[in-house]
Structure formats: C-alpha cells, structure tokens
Amino acid sequence: MTIEKPGRMRSNTKRAKQKRETRKRILEAAASLFDEKGFFETSPTDIAKEAGVAYGSVYAHFETKGEILTVLHLENQEDKFKRISALKREGRRPIEQLIYFIEAIWAEDTGEKALGNLIAFISYIWVHGNTSNGLAPEHVYKRFIDIAFALVEEAKRDGDLSPDTDTQKSVEIAVANYLDCIRQAWYEQEKKDKIREKMLEKMIHIFRADPELLEKYKS
Secondary structure, three states: OOOOOHHHHHHHHHHHHHHHHHHHHHHHHHHHHHHHOOOOOOOHHHHHHHHOOOHHHHHHHOOOHHHHHHHHHHHHHHHHHHHHHHHHHOOOOHHHHHHHHHHHHHHHHOOOOHHHHHHHHHHHHHHHOOOOOOOOHHHHOHHHHHHHHHHHHHHHHHOOEOOOOOHHHHHHHHHHHHHHHHHHHHHOHHHHHHHHHHHHHHHHHHOOEOHHHHHHHOO
16 A cells, blocks of 8 residues: 655645646636637637647647537536526426527527537537547437426426327427527528527427417517
8 A cells, every 4th residue: 555645645636736727727718719719710729828828738638629619518508407497496387498498599509609619519529429438419418308308298297288299209309400400500690590480480390389389488
C-alpha cells in the first residue's frame, strides 16, 4: 500500500483544480464564440485565445471542436428539462407542457447562430456517436423521448389525446419530424416561421389531437 505524502496530495489536488478551471474556461469561451460567430466560423485557436489558455490546452481537454460542442449541447439539454419540470410544478396540463416543450426548443434551436450549431452537433453524433461513448442519436435524444412519452400518456388519461394513440410510435415519429424540420430550416432559413407552423400542425396530426388544442396553447 502506497501512502501519499501530504505535500504531494496537496499538489495533486491543486493540479486537479487547475484542470477543472481550465476546462470550464474553455467551455465558457467556446459557448460565447459559438453564440457570437457560430460553430463553423470558430476555430480552436479562437477558443484558446478567448479562454486565455495555450492552444495545446484545448486539445488536452477535448479531442475535437465537435466534442466541445457536444458537451455544451448536452448541458443545454439539462436546462430544457428543468423548464419542463417547472411547468409541471405550475400545474400546466400535460398537453400544454408538450406543445410548450416543442415550441420552446424550436425557438432556441433555430436562433441565428444556434441553428448552425445544432446542425453541426447532429452531424457530429451521426458520424461519431455510438453506444460505447453514449453519443448514439437514440441515446442522446432518449431523455426527450422519455419526457414526451410521459406527457402523451398523461394527456391520453386527461382526455386531451385519443386513448387509441400509439404513444411510442407517435413520439418516435414526432422526434424524426422535428429533426427533419430543423434540416429544412437550415436550408431555407427565410421560411423558418412557415416551417414551424407546418411542424406544429403535423405534430397535432401525429398525436391525433384536436387542432383547437394547438390554437389554445401555442404561443
């Protein structure tokens, strides 16, 4: 058994703290630059300069620029999940939470720079994602699917959705529809509002809901 000397233990603790702080600075710098310039226009050199670290430090913490984007994207997902939990605490009906969830995510994902960042993220996990690194698309979007599944089931019990709705199938189709609309918005950014309207209408059809619900709850 090896016993660490106090001085060495303090040194290791200090280095670990410095590594965490450097990683945090890199992520904060990347987030700021991705929002300002977009993922495709931001270089690792830009990130290093913004973070105030050496160029090599970026690659000491992350293998690729895509990995940085992935970490940021997954952290942002957690914020979205918290907002849904807040709606539930407010006593909003499940169908209202579902529509808000779709609309809120769309508004964020199709922002001026956010859309390009999302396209880059989807491309990254499509190429590099697998079950071993936890970045397979079905794994990344599992939380979204689980939340939507629960909301659809509750809406069916409330009578806002048909009890005959196939929850699992409709949720999977809805996620595929959303990602397809994101792709359309990327290629036709001037038509984002129209694409959003068509997406919501199709969501109502997928979930076999009353179209009046869309008018009642959408923002």
